[in-house]
Amino acid sequence: MNPAPSLIVALDYDDPAAARRLVDTLPVGRCRLKVGKTLFTRAGPALIEEWTRAGWEVFLDLKFHDIPNTVAGACRAAADLGVWMVNVHALGGPAMLAAARAALDARSGPAPLLTAVTVLTSHDQATLDAIGLRGTPADAVARLTGLATAAGLDGVVCSGEEAAAVRDQAGAGFRRVTPGVRPADAARGDQRRVLTPAGAIQAGATDLVVGRPITEAADPAQAVETLVSEIQLTAAAMDAG
Numbered sequence: 001m002n003p004a005p006s007l008i009v010a011l012d013y014d015d016p017a018a019a020r021r022l023v024d025t026l027p028v029g030r031c032r033l034k035v036g037k038t039l040f041t042r043a044g045p046a047l048i049e050e051w052t053r054a055g056w057e058v059f060l061d062l063k064f065h066d067i068p069n070t071v072a073g074a075c076r077a078a079a080d081l082g083v084w085m086v087n088v089h090a091l092g093g094p095a096m097l098a099a100a101r102a103a104l105d106a107r108s109g110p111a112p113l114l115t116a117v118t119v120l121t122s123h124d125q126a127t128l129d130a131i132g133l134r135g136t137p138a139d140a141v142a143r144l145t146g147l148a149t150a151a152g153l154d155g156v157v158c159s160g161e162e163a164a165a166v167r168d169q170a171g172a173g174f175r176r177v178t179p180g181v182r183p184a185d186a187a188r189g190d191q192r193r194v195l196t197p198a199g200a201i202q203a204g205a206t207d208l209v210v211g212r213p214i215t216e217a218a219d220p221a222q223a224v225e226t227l228v229s230e231i232q233l234t235a236a237a238m239d240a241g
């Protein structure tokens with residue numbers, strides 16, 4: 001039996017107190033927490049340390065993309081915060097990915113999982129054409145997944161639309177962290193490559209990242225519960241064949 005995919009709650013709150021209010025209502029371990037640029041820039045490392053000390057698994061989603069030496073230092077700093085996962089941008093290239101990997105491997109203590117963003121889920125074919133990225137989103141995800149596997153990363157961030165191809169390319173043990181997840185009745189917002197939670201799981205996502213459908217819900221804690229139940233039911237149905 002495969003482990004059910006995890007729910008990672010994207011805490012993109014402007015107000016750290018609002019993020020705390022939601023997290024305080026959740027049982028530790030029911031889901032994972034994602035801190036991205038909005039909340040990190042507001043609240044800094046202290047909030048992350050507060051949650052990691054309380055036992056939460058935190059995905060620090062800062063998508064490091066810089067020269068190799070700088071990204072290596074940023075990954076070391078993330079590891080010192082005790083996060084569960086940290087990510088870089090695969091567009092940073094092979095040397096940057098290798099430097100991130102080496103920085104985490106050089107640690108004596110535990111290191112976070114290291115994943116690479118491939119093609120943002122807000123990007124579609126028109127975006128790739130505009131920025132001059134060759135081929136379709138699926139082509140670009142495959143190329144960037146190749147860079148991530150060559151550098152020994154633990155997985156990639158991709159949309160559900162590419163999750164099955166990434167699994168076939170990189171193997172079942174390579175994580176497919178999937179944002180752009182929308183319950184059928186939820187607004188797509190700025191996301192372009194979108195699947196429902198069940199669709200993303202059936203496509204092979206290992207971790208579902210969900211933000212606004214939770215943070216903008218009338219009852220965010222209930223929205224988390226509903227999503228966790230849907231994830232578990234979908235995974236169980238798939239295991240039953």
Ligand SMILES: O=c1ccn([C@@H]2O[C@H](COP(=O)(O)O)[C@@H](O)[C@H]2O)c(=O)[nH]1
Binds near residue numbers: 191209212
């Ligand atoms: O390709 C990517 C990479 C990261 N994200 C992040 O995931 C969440 C999604 O939030 P929603 O509100 O559910 O759209 C957000 O924090 C993004 O920064 C992504 O969407 N796509």
